[in-house]
Amino acid sequence: MKIRVIEPGNADKWPKLKQMLLRFVTKYGDGRITTDAFDRLAKLAPEHLRRRGTQIVTATVSVDGKKRLVGFSFVSDFGRETCIVIVHPDYRKQEIGTKLLLEQTSRLGQLMCQVALDNAASIQMCFKAGLVAAHMSDGPTGKPTFHFESRPVAVKTAQSLTKGSQRR
Secondary structure (H helix, E strand, C coil): CEEEECCCCCHHHHHHHHHHHHHHHHHHCCCCCCHHHHHHHHCCCHHHHHCCCCEEEEEEEEECCEEEEEEEEEEEHHHCCEEEEEECHHHCCCCHHHHHHHHHHHHHCCCEEEEECCCHHHHHHHHHCCEEEEEEEECCCCCEEEEEEECCCCCCCHHHHHHHHHCC
């Protein structure tokens, strides 16, 4: 599996990439991505990826010599505005979401995200990525929601998580 940050450089490829991400959200987001978060991704221009605190990280695997998207995360304003993590159902329970969050935190230096209390898998992902539940409120959909934040201490990296899981 390869985890990489999408760079804003190649604007001519951006519309195709963004459509692929939007289809991925629609198909594999399990109805948990808010309309607001989806719209922010839909309106995202490549130059927005130059903004401090805005980033897309993808997880891909090679299948029959072709790259296949198996997960991605999108963060804007360090997650205060938007934090999306989606993993293809066939690749869940492999800590891909955790690795995506670790990469976001490692590169951005801080991260925040909101997770509805009825989304146990995402809550577990956030804890495994070293995020802490700072407080709880009614989220954007009216459900009780944890507000996660990264700790201001040394953060795990996706590579260290991978190495740790290889030792088992």
